[in-house]
Amino acid sequence: MNQIEYRDYNPEKDKKAVHRIWLECGWLENDNVEPMDIMVESCRSIVVDVNGQPECLVVSFPGDIDYIGERLPLSCIGAVATSLIARKQNIASRLTAARIALDAEEGAAISCLGMFEQGFYNKLGYGTGGYDLNFHFAPSILNVKNSPGVPVRLTEDDWVIVHRSRLNRMRSHGSCSMIQPEISQADIRFYKGGFGYGYIGKTGELTHHIWMNGQEKEHGPYEIQWMAYRNYEQFIELLALIKSFGEQVHLVKMNEPPSIQMQDFLDKPFFHRQISKKSPYENTNRADAWWQMRICDLETCITNTHLQGDYVEFNLELSDPIEKYLGNKLSWRGVAGNYIIKLGDTSSVEVGYSDSLPILKASVGAFTRLWLGVLPASSLAICDDLEGSNILLSSLDKLMIIPKPMPDWLF
Numbered sequence: 001m002n003q004i005e006y007r008d009y010n011p012e013k014d015k016k017a018v019h020r021i022w023l024e025c026g027w028l029e030n031d032n033v034e035p036m037d038i039m040v041e042s043c044r045s046i047v048v049d050v051n052g053q054p055e056c057l058v059v060s061f062p063g064d065i066d067y068i069g070e071r072l073p074l075s076c077i078g079a080v081a082t083s084l085i086a087r088k089q090n091i092a093s094r095l096t097a098a099r100i101a102l103d104a105e106e107g108a109a110i111s112c113l114g115m116f117e118q119g120f121y122n123k124l125g126y127g128t129g130g131y132d133l134n135f136h137f138a139p140s141i142l143n144v145k146n147s148p149g150v151p152v153r154l155t156e157d158d159w160v161i162v163h164r165s166r167l168n169r170m171r172s173h174g175s176c177s178m179i180q181p182e183i184s185q186a187d188i189r190f191y192k193g194g195f196g197y198g199y200i201g202k203t204g205e206l207t208h209h210i211w212m213n214g215q216e217k218e219h220g221p222y223e224i225q226w227m228a229y230r231n232y233e234q235f236i237e238l239l240a241l242i243k244s245f246g247e248q249v250h251l252v253k254m255n256e257p258p259s260i261q262m263q264d265f266l267d268k269p270f271f272h273r274q275i276s277k278k279s280p281y282e283n284t285n286r287a288d289a290w291w292q293m294r295i296c297d298l299e300t301c302i303t304n305t306h307l308q309g310d311y312v313e314f315n316l317e318l319s320d321p322i323e324k325y326l327g328n329k330l331s332w333r334g335v336a337g338n339y340i341i342k343l344g345d346t347s348s349v350e351v352g353y354s355d356s357l358p359i360l361k362a363s364v365g366a367f368t369r370l371w372l373g374v375l376p377a378s379s380l381a382i383c384d385d386l387e388g389s390n391i392l393l394s395s396l397d398k399l400m401i402i403p404k405p406m407p408d409w410l411f
Contacts, residue, residue, distance in 0.1 A: 004094040009045035017054045021083045035189040042182035055086035058099045063178040066171045070304040075108035076411045097325035101332040104296040112293045125322045126292035127365030130374045133256040135285045140246030143267040148240040154196030159185040165206040169228040172258040174405025208234035224254035251281040258406040295368045298335045302349040309399040311344035315357045320364045360388040373402025
């Protein structure tokens with residue numbers, strides 16, 4: 001495939017054209033372009049010109065991901081937008097591949113994105129993540145007994161302290177953080193009518209908070225975009241704060257936090273689901289696997305893997321479809337190759353092949369899902385591009401008992 005000609009985004013030259021792309025895609029309205037400008041101008045944005053005008057834009061921003069307590073460098077593809085006149089020419093795929101490669105060359109071990117549909121980004125090596133649960137419930141049925149303290153009101157102008165609070169939140173396996181504070185500034189302004197409440201600690205820091213927007217301000221639903229807390233006592237206080245809305249607000253929507261089962265905090269959840277069925281304030285929950293990730297630096301990922309159990313050693317025949325979308329000017333070519341992998345308390349990887357070891361064949365997307373703990377090896381062998389002997393798959397199933405990965409950050 002020929003080299004795609006891309007360049008850095010130039011706000012003075014490209015802003016109007018990029019606004020047009022986003023308007024055509026339906027991703028923003030004419031009166032709400034500022035959040036997009038903040039994100040595009042503060043992050044790593046590249047464009048492709050068609051007839052002298054930008055018609056495709058890809059944006060990424062740096063961050064990190066928690067892998068069982070280790071923090072690994074992450075690149076997040078925050079936006080891929082192509083105008084209607086530049087579709088079906090592989091421009092978006094090739095420009096996204098270039099952005100992934102550039103970020104990998106700068107040290108990103110993992111790349112993540114939020115997908116518009118399953119399948120499109122698999123051709124760039126991404127594998128689908130686990131389900132996030134979104135709960136819809138009447139705040140009055142929260143069964144927390146604590147009384148919340150009086151919070152401070154947070155506005156759009158508080159984006160710096162809000163971002164710092166998000167970075168300092170309790171982290172769990174798979175959780176992602178984006179480094180640049182402008183990401184939170186853009187997130188806050190994307191949600192029209194948004195507002196937040198939080199608590200200031202003894203050091204003057206915002207220790208825990210919620211940010212939400214109200215579709216109908218009087219009775220809701222209120223949609224909580226995120227919560228940030230440093231310990232479970234702070235989490236309970238935020239739930240108590242949400243419960244305090246219950247005399248007026250009939251419904252709240254929020255993602256289930258990591259390592260929490262929200263149903264434990266709801267009084268008679270099945271009863272309230274039944275009596276509110278098909279109403280505007282229906283109590284329910286839904287599951288979506290909306291995010292994808294792919295390994296960009298196999299050595300960094302494997303050497304930072306520490307698992308409890310018997311060592312498993314094998315040959316890995318790893319395929320990576322991204323190379324066909326990369327021009328020859330980029331030095332990073334993906335992670336395809338033959339490797340000897342040893343997984344355990346101290347894990348290792350080396351290029352090569354051993355006749356004495358079993359073979360695992362996998363695409364980078366399927367192997368990323370295995371490594372993250374999205375699904376066991378035996379399950380991936382029937383639903384994804386992963387193949388190995390029953391003995392090897394069983395050994396990997398027993399070793400890779402990993403907490404459910406949850407990004408805990410919408411991107």
